[in-house]
Amino acid sequence: PPDVEELGRGAWTLLHSISASYPPRASPTQQSEMRQFLGLFGKLYPCWVCAEDFQDWMNKKGNEPRVESRDRLGKWMCEAHNEVNRKLGKQEFDCGKWEERWRTGWKD
Numbered sequence: 335p336p337d338v339e340e341l342g343r344g345a346w347t348l349l350h351s352i353s354a355s356y357p358p359r360a361s362p363t364q365q366s367e368m369r370q371f372l373g374l375f376g377k378l379y380p381c382w383v384c385a386e387d388f389q390d391w392m393n394k395k396g397n398e399p400r401v402e403s404r405d406r407l408g409k410w411m412c413e414a415h416n417e418v419n420r421k422l423g424k425q426e427f428d429c430g431k432w433e434e435r436w437r438t439g440w441k442d
């Protein structure tokens with residue numbers, strides 16, 4: 335089975351890629367499906383300490399998933415990832431650049 339780091343890289347690739355393909359303006363159904371997905375992801379992610387901390391963070395006031403649009407979801411996902419980066423002592427990522435990294439590609 336993958337270790338926690340390999341699992342994490344794969345999971346973040348999936349999560350940011352899903353954000354990148356999310357519609358610019360999401361319908362009520364799409365918003366509800368995304369909320370369900372994130373809630374279930376937080377339950378099923380097979381690193382249990384990771385999943386528990388992720389759920390705790392997501393359930394705190396102000397940290398609820400922002401699912402109205404691609405832009406909001408992408409920035410929210412970046413903030414969620416930065417929360418884990420801080421916890422692990424990693425560098426924070428500039429969330430103004432998430433789209434360049436995960437959707438449109440770097441300009442240089």
Ligand code: FAD
Pocket residue numbers: 338339340341342343344345346350379383384385387388411412413414415416418419422424426427432435
């Ligand atoms: P990763 O953090 O996996 O990042 C991959 C790439 O994403 C980076 O190279 C960079 O290009 C880009 N990136 C970095 N930050 C951002 C950002 N904020 N927004 C957008 N793109 C970014 N590991 C633990 O040891 N303990 C935990 O509790 C833990 N909790 C986790 C919770 C979740 C929900 C997930 C998905 C993973 C968790 N992990 C945890 C794994 C951890 O986040 C890393 O994936 C792992 O340590 C490998 O790190 P990495 O340095 O290779 O890059």
